[in-house]
Amino acid sequence: MSEFQLIMPKMGESIAEATIIRWLKNEGDTIAADESVLEIATDKVDSEVPTPKGGVLLKKLYNENDVVAVGQAIAIIGIEAGATQTAPPPIAAAPEPAPEPVAVIEKQMEHAAQTVKPVAAAQGNRFYSPLVLNIARSENISMSELDQIAGTGNEGRVTKRDIMAFINGGRKLSAPAATPAAASPEVKVETTQTDTKQASPQVSQPAEQKIPTAKTETSNSKIALMPGDEIIEMDRMRKLIADHMVMSLATSPHVTSFVEADVTNLVMWREKHKTAFEKREGEKITFTPCFIEAVTKAIKDFPMINVSVDGNQIIKRKSINIGMAAALPTGNLIVPVIRNADQLNLFGLTKAVNDLANRARQNKLSPDDIQGGTFTITNVGGFGNLMGTPIINQPQVAILATGSIKKKPAVMETEYGDTIAIRHMMFLSLSYDHRVVDGSLGGTFLRRIADYLEQWDVNREV
Numbered sequence: 001m002s003e004f005q006l007i008m009p010k011m012g013e014s015i016a017e018a019t020i021i022r023w024l025k026n027e028g029d030t031i032a033a034d035e036s037v038l039e040i041a042t043d044k045v046d047s048e049v050p051t052p053k054g055g056v057l058l059k060k061l062y063n064e065n066d067v068v069a070v071g072q073a074i075a076i077i078g079i080e081a082g083a084t085q086t087a088p089p090p091i092a093a094a095p096e097p098a099p100e101p102v103a104v105i106e107k108q109m110e111h112a113a114q115t116v117k118p119v120a121a122a123q124g125n126r127f128y129s130p131l132v133l134n135i136a137r138s139e140n141i142s143m144s145e146l147d148q149i150a151g152t153g154n155e156g157r158v159t160k161r162d163i164m165a166f167i168n169g170g171r172k173l174s175a176p177a178a179t180p181a182a183a184s185p186e187v188k189v190e191t192t193q194t195d196t197k198q199a200s201p202q203v204s205q206p207a208e209q210k211i212p213t214a215k216t217e218t219s220n221s222k223i224a225l226m227p228g229d230e231i232i233e234m235d236r237m238r239k240l241i242a243d244h245m246v247m248s249l250a251t252s253p254h255v256t257s258f259v260e261a262d263v264t265n266l267v268m269w270r271e272k273h274k275t276a277f278e279k280r281e282g283e284k285i286t287f288t289p290c291f292i293e294a295v296t297k298a299i300k301d302f303p304m305i306n307v308s309v310d311g312n313q314i315i316k317r318k319s320i321n322i323g324m325a326a327a328l329p330t331g332n333l334i335v336p337v338i339r340n341a342d343q344l345n346l347f348g349l350t351k352a353v354n355d356l357a358n359r360a361r362q363n364k365l366s367p368d369d370i371q372g373g374t375f376t377i378t379n380v381g382g383f384g385n386l387m388g389t390p391i392i393n394q395p396q397v398a399i400l401a402t403g404s405i406k407k408k409p410a411v412m413e414t415e416y417g418d419t420i421a422i423r424h425m426m427f428l429s430l431s432y433d434h435r436v437v438d439g440s441l442g443g444t445f446l447r448r449i450a451d452y453l454e455q456w457d458v459n460r461e462v
Contacts, residue, residue: 001080004053005073011042011367017069018042025057037075040068041236042367045334055079128158134243135163237332248394252309252433256389257443259428261450263405265458266290267424273462281347285462289349291377291402292322294452296342299375302445306374308395309436323373323393324353326360335393336365337373346462381405387427397433398442400449402426 008018018040025037036048037057055077062068128136128146136146141163149166151158225231234242270285277285299306299320308315320342323335336356341349359365375396380388381404388401403426410423428450432442 001056001078003058004051004055004077004079006037006049006051006075006077008040008068008070008072008074009049010070011040011045011047015042015070015367017067019067020062020064020074021046022064023060024048027057027060029057031055031057031077045365045367045370046363047366049074051077053077053079131160131243132158132163134239135160135167139163139167141167235330235332237328237330241332244394245391248391251394252392252397253435254389254392254431255434255437255439255442256429256431257439257446258387258430259446259450261426261428261453262410262423263426263453263456264424266453266456267405269456269458269460272458277462281350283347283350283354285346285350286353287402287405288324288353288377288379289346290453290456291379291400292324292338292341292349292353293346294449295322295375295377295400296320297452298445298448300342301448302441304441305398305432305437305445307397307436308374309397309433310395314436317374319372319374321372321374323370323376323396324356325376325378326357328360329363333378334360334365334370335373335376336360336369337371339372376400377402381426387429389429390431392431392433397435397437398445399431400446401429401431403428 011018019042021039021041023038025031031037031051031054033052033054034050035054036050038049040047040049057075058078059076061074061076068074132146135141136143146158146163149158149162150156151162153159153162266287270287270290274285277283303316304314306317306320308317319340321337321339322341323337325333325335328334336359338344338349338352338356341352344352356365356369359369373393373396376390376393376399378388378390378399378401380390380401384404386406387403390399390401392399405424405426407422408425409420410425411418412421412423428446430442430446430449
């Protein structure tokens with residue numbers, strides 16, 4: 001029996017590693033060619049890894065929850081003698097170590113966090129990224145310990161690799177130099193009456209700085225639990241979303257503007273064409289492609305909305321890549337991206353929207369599908385909401401929320417005077433980064449989107 005090494009596949013651009021979530025096969029199991037062997041996770045996308053050759057799973061080289069670099073062997077599969085064989089693919093040479101080879105969303109969090117005011121540490125003003133702080137919290141690493149970890153990042157910054165090395169090395173500090181205040185804290189003994197029979201001594205020491213986190217600790221929770229309460233542990237994606245949202249609010253001063261748009265022409269046009277369009281193209285046409293088209297036109301009119309912030313520099317994006325929030329089977333949200341959306345016609349946008357939405361529901365998105373967005377749209381109207389105040393998807397600087405379309409009485413100007421008519425109305429809300437987008441730009445951009453929707457040609461062909 002010959003042996004074949006199953007390799008951790010490359011899951012997308014900028015993905016250097018993946019986490020093993022679950023082994024689908026046990027050692028000794030027979031596996032058919034192209035059958036899935038394990039599930040892995042990169043960023044917010046979970047994928048199955050199939051084997052290109054059939055055989056017997058001889059050995060798992062890693063356990064569940066292990067992080068494995070792309071190109072590394074993860075399992076050894078035995079191939080029966082006489083079976084058709086091809087040379088096993090060579091193990092990719094380990095690339096030069098990147099400063100932070102982490103998942104996409106973690107990179108975005110650390111990159112955006114560099115523009116945030118540093119967290120004041122107990123011994124000074126050393127910067128810690130949200131990712132490092134979250135790891136420190138989960139591992140019960142105190143701020144004084146964190147201050148003494150030697151950082152290999154920019155300007156001595158502690159990276160994920162540094163703190164993981166500290167944890168895996170038995171939490172041995174390379175330079176345990178405590179300040180005099182920390183080395184000999186003043187201890188004050190007090191007596192607190194706990195009941196009528198006895199008193200217990202209480203030791204009062206200098207308070208240790210608490211590491212900020214988006215997650216409430218369950219073991220040390222200060223939230224009083226009541227009978228019948230249930231504690232639910234966040235899943236991996238919810239933790240990432242929580243950290244990303246907290247980081248976004250800490251990074252960008254959010255401002256939200258609102259407009260109400262009369263989309264009667266758009267509604268009438270869709271009602272007129274949706275049945276024939278589905279029969280002809282095999283695709284359902286929704287309002288989302290229409291919203292995306294209006295957004296891309298408005299971005300071309302106001303290109304400074306299509307930017308990112310890097311410290312004191314503004315990066316003006318050439319490509320217009322529109323992210324669209326979509327629901328996963330778990331109930332979590334993910335934001336797949338339509339690249340170069342301004343170069344697609346309405347049919348192309350419809351195909352792209354439907355494809356990404358379907359693959360999101362089937363949990364078949366790849367890491368490349370959720371990268372590179374420059375502007376995001378979220379449809380709160382799908383939940384029956386009139387409007388929303390969405391949080392910016394970093395490192396972008398603006399996000400649009402589309403509300404539900406409702407019939408309402410509205411005043412219309414005619415050549416015979418004003419009249420009240422029943423119209424299809426909707427609210428649009430735009431949250432934007434006030435560091436680089438002022439109210440004038442944000443409000444005018446939002447109004448331009450509404451103008452394009454209101455001016456929809458009811459006789460337009462598709």
